[in-house]
Amino acid sequence: xxxxxxxxxxxxxxxxxxxxxxxxxxxxxxxxxxxxxxxxxxxxxxxxxxxxxxxxxxxxxxxxxxxxxxxxxxxxxxxxxxxxxxxxxxxxxxxxxxxxxxxxxxxxxxxxxxxxxxxxxxxxxxxxxxxxxxxxxxxxxxxxxxxxxxxxxxxxxxxxxxxxxxxxxxxxxxxxxxxxxxxxxxxxxxxxxxxxxxxxxxxxxxxxxxxxxxxxxxxxxxxxxxxxxxxxxxxxxxxxxxxxxxxxxxxxxxxxxxxxxxxxxxxxxxxxxxxxxxxxxxxxxxxxxxxxxxxxxxxxxxxxxxxxxxxxxxxxxxxxxxxxxxxxxxxxxxxxxxxxxxxxxxxxxxxxxxxxxxxxxxxxxxxxxxxxxxxxxxxxxxxxxxxxxxxxxxxxxxxxxxxxxxxxxxxxxxxxxxxxxxxxxxxxxxxxxxxxxxxxxxxxxxxxxxxxxxxxxxxxxxxxxxxxxxxxxxxxxxxxxxxxxxxxxxx
Numbered sequence: 001x002x003x004x005x006x007x008x009x010x011x012x013x014x015x016x017x018x019x020x021x022x023x024x025x026x027x028x029x030x031x032x033x034x035x036x037x038x039x040x041x042x043x044x045x046x047x048x049x050x051x052x053x054x055x056x057x058x059x060x061x062x063x064x065x066x067x068x069x070x071x072x073x074x075x076x077x078x079x080x081x082x083x084x085x086x087x088x089x090x091x092x093x094x095x096x097x098x099x100x101x102x103x104x105x106x107x108x109x110x111x112x113x114x115x116x117x118x119x120x121x122x123x124x125x126x127x128x129x130x131x132x133x134x135x136x137x138x139x140x141x142x143x144x145x146x147x148x149x150x151x152x153x154x155x156x157x158x159x160x161x162x163x164x165x166x167x168x169x170x171x172x173x174x175x176x177x178x179x180x181x182x183x184x185x186x187x188x189x190x191x192x193x194x195x196x197x198x199x200x201x202x203x204x205x206x207x208x209x210x211x212x213x214x215x216x217x218x219x220x221x222x223x224x225x226x227x228x229x230x231x232x233x234x235x236x237x238x239x240x241x242x243x244x245x246x247x248x249x250x251x252x253x254x255x256x257x258x259x260x261x262x263x264x265x266x267x268x269x270x271x272x273x274x275x276x277x278x279x280x281x282x283x284x285x286x287x288x289x290x291x292x293x294x295x296x297x298x299x300x301x302x303x304x305x306x307x308x309x310x311x312x313x314x315x316x317x318x319x320x321x322x323x324x325x326x327x328x329x330x331x332x333x334x335x336x337x338x339x340x341x342x343x344x345x346x347x348x349x350x351x352x353x354x355x356x357x358x359x360x361x362x363x364x365x366x367x368x369x370x371x372x373x374x375x376x377x378x379x380x381x382x383x384x385x386x387x388x389x390x391x392x393x394x395x396x397x398x399x400x401x402x403x404x405x406x407x408x409x410x411x412x413x414x415x416x417x418x419x420x421x422x423x424x425x426x427x428x429x430x431x432x433x434x435x436x437x438x439x440x441x442x443x444x445x446x447x448x449x450x451x452x453x454x455x456x457x458x459x460x461x462x463x464x465x466x467x468x469x470x471x472x473x474x475x476x477x478x479x480x481x482x483x484x485x486x487x488x489x490x491x
Contacts, residue, residue: 307338307339308376308377309337309339309341309374309379311335311337311338311379311381312336312337312338313334313335314333314335314370314383315333315334315383316332316333316368316383317332318385320384321386321413322385323388323389323464324387324388324389324465324467324469325387325466326387326465327363328361328362329361330359330360331357331368332356332357332358333356333357333368333370333383334354335355336354337372339374342373342375343372344371344372344373345370345371346358346369347368347369363387365387366384366385367382367383367385368382369382370382386415388413388414389413389463389467390412390413390463391412391414391419391433391434391435391436392409392410392412392432392433392434392471393410393421393432394408394409394423395424395425395426395429395431395432396409396429396430396475401456401457401459402459403461409434417489417490418487418488418489419487419488420485421433421486421488422484422485422486424482425479425480425481425482425484426480426482428480429480430475430476430478431453431475431476431481432475432476433453433473433474433486433488434472434473435488436472437458437469437470439490441491442489442491443490444486444487444488445487445489446484446485446487452476452477452478453474454474454475455472455473455474456475458470458471458472
């Protein structure tokens with residue numbers, strides 16, 4: 001900012017730059033500049049007189065007396081001040097406050113630059129506010145031999161006239177005129193003469209040849225073994241050329257080709273193959289000509305590729321273990337095969353499809369066997385339906401052993417000759433076990449130790465299916481055994 005006061009005229013010229021990137025003028029949407037006296041806050045001379053609002057829209061926009069140069073705004077402002085106001089301005093700093101709003105946010109930014117008005121013989125002028133220390137250093141410049149004042153400049157300039165290292169402007173034409181008589185320079189008229197001499201000089205090249213030149217670059221320097229004009233002439237005319245090596249290779253190639261059969265002889269060599277015992281014709285490749293008929297080949301291939309039939313599943317709709325006395329009115333058998341069968345049988349009765357229903361009632365052990373045949377392999381699977389009575393186990397404090405006693409225990413159909421069970425016997429409760437007497441004698445083990453049970457009764461019991469059979473009952477020697485695992489084996 002710059003301002004000058006003369007009389008009652010107060011002229012401002014302010015310049016706003018981008019402040020070394022601090023603010024991008026083209027990102028500013030609203031700009032407001034205010035001038036305010038720092039020591040007399042109530043006196044807002046410039047602010048009262050002029051507030052400049054500028055909206056930047058384009059790089060080169062006519063803003064009245066404001067001109068936009070690149071990233072700089074220059075604005076001239078003039079207004080009158082009284083003598084009293086001038087005096088007040090001399091008392092302290094004069095602030096320039098610039099506020100602006102950027103395009104991309106709503107924050108208001110402020111920059112303050114302070115100036116001090118000083119007086120000299122030419123009137124009032126401005127300078128930047130300086131600290132006392134800075135002013136002291138500036139005052140020292142007056143006595144510094146390394147600096148000169150404005151008044152010293154004319155003297156120094158005049159001294160240049162006597163300085164042999166400088167030329168006065170008036171003497172320049174004289175120097176140019178001296179070039180005419182200078183043997184190191186050529187006049188305009190002499191230039192063609194020297195140009196002609198250069199065209200006949202083997203050490204120089206013309207402009208046309210320069211277009212064909214190859215620049216030497218770092219890492220790509222021209223080799224010192226580049227072809228010379230003499231080499232190029234030899235290559236062009238192929239004179240003085242040593243063809244010994246090539247002639248030798250050509251001769252060897254001719255000899256090698258001479259050893260090869262001529263194309264006209266090829267049919268004769270091909271026909272020779274017909275009478276050669278080591279070769280066969282296409283007709284010789286037929287099966288009947290090599291000792292195998294088509295049936296033999298087919299059978300052999302079938303044998304090599306054959307996979308035997310398998311029964312992948314065989315099930316029934318009846319549980320495999322039934323309580324003795326139960327009547328099974330019918331049973332449906334279903335199966336799946338790995339491949340189609342040529343024959344299928346259930347208990348040697350031919351069947352078709354993949355299921356069969358046997359509707360003859362039965363109440364005793366019965367087996368059903370599926371047999372399939374694929375013409376080469378026979379496979380079979382069997383389903384057994386067995387009938388047996390339940391065994392009973394649990395805890396009881398009763399000493400009466402009858403149907404009510406046995407039905408108070410847990411029942412289970414078992415096929416094995418031994419079993420394990422677990423019970424929890426409380427106060428006055430004994431561990432009890434009842435089973436069909438025809439199983440034989442029972443041997444008990446608890447915790448790996450044999451014994452601890454005694455036979456307490458034998459009686460006949462009729463099950464839910466109406467079958468009557470004798471049962472043997474065993475009970476533990478002692479009550480209240482708690483959680484106990486028991487193993488039973490029939491012997």
